[in-house]
Amino acid sequence: MTRAPSYDLNAEQAVIGAVLIAPPVMAELTALLGPADFYRPAHGVIWEALCVIHADGLPADPIALAAYLAETGDLAKIGGAPYLHTLMQSVPTAANAGHYARIVADHARRRQVVNLGEHLTQMANGGADVADVVAAGRAMLDQADSGTWSPLIQLGDRRHLPEFPAYVLPSWVADMVYGVAEFTQTPVDLAGCVALAALSTAAGGRAEIEVRGSWREPSNLFTVVALPPGSRKSAVFGAMTGPLLVAEKALVERTRPAIVEAELAARVAGKAAEKAAIAAANADASGRDTLLAEATAAAMNADAVAVPVLPQLIADDVTSEEAASLLAEQGGRLAVLSPEGGIFATIAGRYSGTPNLEVFLKGHAGDMLRVNRRSRDPEHVEHPALTLGLAVQPDVLRDIAGMPGFRGKGLLARILFSLPENTVGRRKIGADPVPEQIATAYAANLGALVMTLADWTDPAVLLLTPEANERVLEIERAVEPRLGPGGAWAHIVDWGSKYTGAVVRVAGLIHLAEHLRDGWGKPIQAETIERAALLGEYFAAHALAAFDDMGADQTTRHARHVLGWIERTVTSAFTKRELFRAVKNAQMSTVADLDPALAVLEMHGYIRQLDAPARTRSGGRPPSPSYLVHPDVHRPVATVHALADADTRRSA
Structure with a gap:
């Protein structure tokens, strides 16, 4: 009954x-x-x-x-x-x-x-085990009326992070994000962040946003999503970035005739220069000066013939030196898009033994980059725009915090982090594919954005309306107190100092994606800034969690792993043996390895160990320790958000 x-x-x-x-x-x-x-x-x-x-x-x-x-x-x-x-x-x-x-x-x-x-x-x-069930039952019933719990001491900011607000993106982008997330049964955050990286690839280096005075922000982003193996990251990357490869192919086909023509002109000019040089060498003294001048002019004409390179929008696992050369060849635009995080190890010096972050730092900021080559004179890239769009395993995210220079030189401060909840184990089997009209519209529009901006050599300058500028000022006023000593962002002041600029960049991408063929001629509206600010709030919450996670020790990470299992299973009580069977991994390979993590959760009030019941039989293995879970661990999300908002107001 x-x-x-x-x-x-x-x-x-x-x-x-x-x-x-x-x-x-x-x-x-x-x-x-x-x-x-x-x-x-x-x-x-x-x-x-x-x-x-x-x-x-x-x-x-x-x-x-x-x-x-x-x-x-x-x-x-x-x-x-x-x-x-x-x-x-x-x-x-x-x-x-x-x-x-x-x-x-x-x-x-x-x-x-x-x-x-x-x-x-x-x-x-x-x-x-029957003994475990009986022992747990006695202990739980004995202590079921043990009184109320003390308030939780939050174990970092990782719990209940907001979901990526894809609805603020232009409809043709948002529809694709939701469609891909549904079909792949992955978090919306993954497709959403890759979509932003795709827009950045299309517009980066070809447009920048003028805020006020000399303050301009380029339109490229660094996004990093952390998800464990088996999360279908490659499938999402393929769906969201595939149209960029199609556009790249179209650019290549459009450029090939110009390459053939330039190569032919270079050969003709080279032959003419060679012929003039031979004539000058064989001339007598009376006519040598004239022929030498003609040979010099012919050589300079031959050297002046520039052969275009094949356009390339996307690279994968490149070294810093290769990235710099590609930026110089591609007119300052390049994207590194990958469902893996190997690029971090590469720029940390996996091959050279020496970290080289300059191209990534300057490529994000748009600062002039000097490229030295052995075969040619040094080149200057006036406005480099490097896009970074990665999906990495959580362990990679933790490893990069310790890589030389990544925090100190400001690379981590330039990244928009996303730490979505993993859907593995809760995925719907046989999900509907992305509707054809949505995929077609996304591919056509993203390709149109690439082709529209491809011929811009000097970046198009996007202006703000007075109302949009006032909204940016409001964001600056709200952020500044958080950066001061004791502020909510004091420990990530390097990241927080770039927050407003990141919001402006996102607004520029939304603007261009909504005005595919004439966005460069229209000012950015306040409503667009407002939508970008919602994405900014999302990335701020995830950045706090990411930096907290990168700075956590192994015991805290294990405690979060255990807490994640408690939340996923919505369990109100468990035995230590039951927990071990569920969370066993390479780092927690014995039951004893759980003890530090359980101690941390007890200190923070998430769990309470029950007193062991009296033994009722001789022999046999002892009953496994039992734990109760704080009821607030499973409280409504709306309640959690209310408490978080109150904490934010107090810290501000």
């Missing part, structure tokens, strides 16, 4: 209403109730908001609560301001707030017991 869960909505309404009538009682009730103790999700969201307001030192009154919920976008979800008045009217007296809270807590404990019972059933049906 299926029984209804234990709850009392009247008590839940009464305890919240009592706080709204008498805000000072909140100090007493926070020790009795957590958001997860409420059965109705809306009540949990309201209680979380009250906890945040109380933690900020503000009175938890209806006005403050309504303003907070409106700011987080949750006011309509909980029933609007009228529902807050309904809650207040449901309270017989605020003096009984503690009594109402205990009723709510009692029902929450009862639901917890039911959940533990279901977990034990799953353990038994899943083939777990």
Whole structure:
């Protein structure tokens, strides 16, 4: 039989209403109730908001609560301001707030017991050792009423990162991003970041955005997505960058006649110069000076004939020296796009033994690059625009933090990081392919953007409307306090200092993608800056997580790995043996290897070890230690976002 869960909505309404009538009682009730103790999700969201307001030192009154919920976008979800008045009217007296809270807590404990019972059933049906099931059951039931949990101490910023907001991109790009993500069953973030890299490849080096005065931003980006092996990164890269290879082929075919003509002209001029030189050498003294002048002019004419090189938009695993030469040959434009991260090891000196970051630093900033070649005179690339679009394994992301110069010289500060949640194990089998009209439109439009800007030698300058410039100023004002000592971005000030410029670059790409053939002649609107700012917020959240992850030690990484399993399985309790079977890997190859990670999670309040039950039999192996999971680990995402917003306001 299926029984209804234990709850009392009247008590839940009464305890919240009592706080709204008498805000000072909140100090007493926070020790009795957590958001997860409420059965109705809306009540949990309201209680979380009250906890945040109380933690900020503000009175938890209806006005403050309504303003907070409106700011987080949750006011309509909980029933609007009228529902807050309904809650207040449901309270017989605020003096009984503690009594109402205990009723709510009692029902929450009862639901917890039911959940533990279901977990034990799953353990038994899943083939777990009977002794483990019995031992875990006794310990869990003994401590099911052990009281409320302490607030979580966040284990970095990796949890509940925002999803890539592909809807801000032009429709022909967004449709392709969503279509590829659905077909490959990969995170939207992967296709979205590769789409930005594709737009950067098409426009990089051919357009720049003038913000104000001498401040100009080129239109190229560095994007890096971190996903484990088996995540279908290559399939996504193939779908999103394939049209660039088609456009590159079209450019090659268009250039071939000019190459043939120039090569022929070079041979003719060379023969003429050789003939003139022979004539000058064989002339007598009286006519030698004239013939020597003619031979010199012929040689200079031959040297002046420039043979175009075959256009190349994309390179893969190139050395820094090769990248510099290609930039010089390709008029300052080149993209390194790859579903692997081998390029990092290459520029760190895998072949030369010496790191060479200059071409990547200057290629992002657009600073003049000098290319020295043995066979020719040195070349200057006035406006290099290097695009970087990679999908790497998480271990690669952690390794690059320790590579010489990557942080100190500013390479990491130039990267837009994305750390999406892995979908492996939750993928839909037989997903629909990308609709043909969407794939066709994407290929045609991306190719049109390449061909439209291909002939620009000096970059097109995109201007901002006055309203767009004011929106950029607002972003600068919001970012500056975060960079100061004690600010939210103080530990990534190198990355944060380039944040506004990155938003402007993204806005330029969105603008060009919406005006494929005449974007260079139109100013960028404020609405485009606003959309780019949403992407900026996404990348800021992921950058905080990426730098936090790169700076974490191995124990913290293992703790996050365990926490990821807890979140994916939505488990409320587990045994150590059960956990080991699920998360065993090369770094955690024995049960004992779990101990440091479990200790970190206990210190942060994510789990609680249960007391071992008394032994009821002699012999046999001892029961595996059991753990309870903090209820807030599985709380609604909206609640997590509300708390994160409050933390951001406090740090600012």
